[in-house]
Structures are given as C-alpha cells and as structure tokens.
Amino acid sequence: MIANTNETRAEYQHVWVVAEVMGGEIQKVTYELLGAARSLAEARKSEVWCVVLGHGVTAQSESLFHGGADVALVVDDEDFAEFVDEDQADVLTRLIREHKPEIVLCGATTRGRALIPRVAVVANCGLTADCTELGIDPENGDLLQTRPAFGGNIMATIRSADHRPQLATVRPRVMNELEPDTSRKGRLIEESVRPGERNGLKKILEVFTDTENAINLADARFIIAGGRGLRGPEGFRMLKDLAERVHGAVGASRAAVDSGWVPYYHQVGQTGQTVQATVYFACGISGQIQHLVGMQSCDFIIAIDKNPDTPLMQLADVAVVGDLFEIIPALIKELPKT
Numbered sequence: 001m002i003a004n005t006n007e008t009r010a011e012y013q014h015v016w017v018v019a020e021v022m023g024g025e026i027q028k029v030t031y032e033l034l035g036a037a038r039s040l041a042e043a044r045k046s047e048v049w050c051v052v053l054g055h056g057v058t059a060q061s062e063s064l065f066h067g068g069a070d071v072a073l074v075v076d077d078e079d080f081a082e083f084v085d086e087d088q089a090d091v092l093t094r095l096i097r098e099h100k101p102e103i104v105l106c107g108a109t110t111r112g113r114a115l116i117p118r119v120a121v122v123a124n125c126g127l128t129a130d131c132t133e134l135g136i137d138p139e140n141g142d143l144l145q146t147r148p149a150f151g152g153n154i155m156a157t158i159r160s161a162d163h164r165p166q167l168a169t170v171r172p173r174v175m176n177e178l179e180p181d182t183s184r185k186g187r188l189i190e191e192s193v194r195p196g197e198r199n200g201l202k203k204i205l206e207v208f209t210d211t212e213n214a215i216n217l218a219d220a221r222f223i224i225a226g227g228r229g230l231r232g233p234e235g236f237r238m239l240k241d242l243a244e245r246v247h248g249a250v251g252a253s254r255a256a257v258d259s260g261w262v263p264y265y266h267q268v269g270q271t272g273q274t275v276q277a278t279v280y281f282a283c284g285i286s287g288q289i290q291h292l293v294g295m296q297s298c299d300f301i302i303a304i305d306k307n308p309d310t311p312l313m314q315l316a317d318v319a320v321v322g323d324l325f326e327i328i329p330a331l332i333k334e335l336p337k338t
C-alpha cells in the first residue's frame with residue numbers, strides 16, 4: 001500500500017498521463033490527455049510525464065515530447081505487445097510507488113477502464129471515472145474532477161482531498177491536443193518489467209478487428225444522428241442514405257437505440273460514445289444532458305426539430321424548425337450519390 005495521507009502529499013508531484021497503446025501505436029487520446037496535463041502542470045508548476053507500457057514504443061517518445069510531455073517513462077516489453085491489464089497494473093503501481101506522481105490521467109477507454117481501477121485499489125487512492133473537465137483548486141492545489149452525476153442531471157466536481165496520487169479517467173475527444181511543437185525536447189526514462197510482475201493469468205492468442213460494426217463515430221468528421229423523432233428503423237434507413245451522400249457516419253440517441261431501431265454502437269452520449277465531429281447534424285433529438293455530454297464539443301451543430309425550444313435546438317449553430325420527414329428527403333433529393 002502506498003503511504004499517501006495528507007501528511008505525505010507534498011512528496012507527490014508531477015502530472016502523469018498513461019498512454020493508450022494499440023497495435024504498437026500511441027493513440028490520439030494520449031495526446032488529448034497531454035494537452036490537459038500541460039495546463040494542470042503549469043498551474044502546479046510541475047512536469048508532465050507520459051507513461052508508456054507497450055512494445056516497440058520507445059521511438060515514439062519524440063512525438064510525446066512534441067505533444068506536451070517533459071518526460072517519457074517507457075516500459076518496452078514483448079509481453080506488452082498486447083494489453084494485459086493485470087501485469088500492466090502491477091508495473092504502473094510500482095512506478096507510482098517509486099516516482100510519486102501527484103495526478104495520474106488515463107483515457108476512459110475500454111483499456112483505461114480495465115487498468116486504472118486496479119491501480120487505485122492497490123495504491124489506496126481515489127479515482128474519478130469519465131471526467132469531462134479538469135482543473136486545479138487555486139487554494140490548495142487539489143485536482144478538480146468534473147463529470148456527469150445522478151444520471152447526468154448534474155455535473156459534479158469531485159476532489160480527492162486526503163490521498164495521493166489523484167487518479168482520473170478522461171473521456172476521449174473531450175480534451176484538446178496541443179499543436180505539435182517539433183522543437184520541444186524531453187527526457188526519456190526506460191524501465192523494465194520486474195520478476196513477479198508477469199502474472200501469466202491470461203495469454204492473448206489472436207486479436208480480431210470487428211469490421212462489421214466498424215462505424216467509426218469517434219473519428220467521423222460528419223455525423224448525421226437521429227432520435228425518437230425518426231419513429232422507427234425506416235427513419236434510420238433514410239438517415240443512412242443521407243449520411244452516405246456526405247460520407248458521414250450515423251449516430252443515434254439512446255431512445256432510438258433502446259427502441260431497437262439502430263444498434264448500440266451508434267449511440268452518442270453519456271452511456272454511448274463521445275464524438276468531436278466537424279459537423280453534427282441532429283434529427284429529431286431533443287438533446288437531454290446525457291446526449292449533449294457526448295456531442296457538445298463538435299465544431300458545428302445543426303439540428304432539425306418540430307419544437308424550437310429543445311435543449312439541442314438552443315445549443316445548435318443552425319436550428320431548423322420543421323418536420324424532418326419533409327426536410328431530410330428534400331436534402332437527399334439535392335445531394336447526388338457518389
């Protein structure tokens with residue numbers, strides 16, 4: 001267990017980002033977290049460290065420095081070519097014990113959600129999952145971790161006042177990457193896996209890519225999303241036709257998913273995906289807070305609704321008041337199939 005009560009908190013410094021690595025590549029969310037970590041570290045007058053657990057990753061340290069890291073702490077090991085949560089949690093906990101970071105950020109991804117709770121238990125510290133906003137309390141330097149709470153009806157700001165480090169997972173596409181600065185340099189610290197940190201509890205035999213369900217909402221630049229206003233699966237076929245014409249992806253509200261009109265992997269929102277498209281085109285979605293938290297950082301929002309007073313119509317850059325069953329077919333007619 002790590003000694004991390006109030007008496008020892010001054011020993012903990014620096015902001016860590018745990019890199020998300022897939023197929024030997026450091027993923028975009030890592031750079032988003034580095035962007036957030038930089039402003040936290042500036043407020044704390046400390047450094048940004050990026051911890052990379054993977055294989056064939058050391059050479060990518062440069063890009064971490066360009067993205068905002070001062071230090072890359074790399075454990076490059078053949079056994080980490082695939083994600084093994086037990087072993088990586090053991091290594092990360094040991095690194096935390098040795099280096100004592102004040103803050104540890106990790107993506108609220110499937111992997112981050114598997115890894116960080118294990119670390120929080122062994123490190124005996126608090127964890128705030130799924131943060132959408134981070135800040136520093138100017139009074140005492142605590143990390144202010146904001147996330148939707150009580151079904152998304154309120155945004156709660158949580159602090160871990162008595163324990164260090166402060167652990168938080170952050171949703172992908174919520175924080176902004178920094179513009180890469182190729183003149184930035186950093187320090188590389190190489191660590192290795194120690195005996196006893198290879199639990200051998202599981203072995204990854206093969207990794208499959210789910211191509212059938214691969215609608216990459218997270219990376220889509222143009223999203224056409226539908227809600228209960230579409231009335232059924234037929235409405236979504238119309239939406240898909242429109243999306244194909246603009247090379248966009250189809251998103252959905254939970255109401256549409258729960259009604260069985262469209263599969264879950266289309267869902268945007270608190271219990272679905274967070275998206276950051278250039279254009280988000282919402283059709284028949286009222287925009288309850290649980291939906292908004294998943295799409296409000298899109299660059300340009302267009303909404304169609306019969307009701308001009310819905311939260312989404314109020315948020316939209318362009319709000320079209322009308323019947324989507326008239327407007328969408330008219331758009332489809334105008335746009336050629338490519």
Ligand SMILES: Cc1cc2nc3c(=O)[nH]c(=O)nc-3n(C[C@H](O)[C@H](O)[C@H](O)COP(=O)(O)OP(=O)(O)OC[C@H]3O[C@@H](n4cnc5c(N)ncnc54)[C@H](O)[C@@H]3O)c2cc1C
Nearest residue numbers: 227228229253254255269270271272284285286291306324
């Ligand atoms: C814990 C929790 C988690 C949740 N997570 C999510 C989540 O991840 N994502 C999510 O989306 N929701 C989520 N929800 C559900 C959320 O609270 C809403 O119930 C849901 O988003 C509503 O979906 P909707 O906007 O499609 O439906 P509605 O609120 O019913 O809105 C339908 C809209 O369509 C309009 N409309 C109807 N007919 C037409 C027409 N012909 N032309 C134009 N407009 C029309 C209506 O005026 C209305 O504004 C969650 C809820 C809880 C409690």
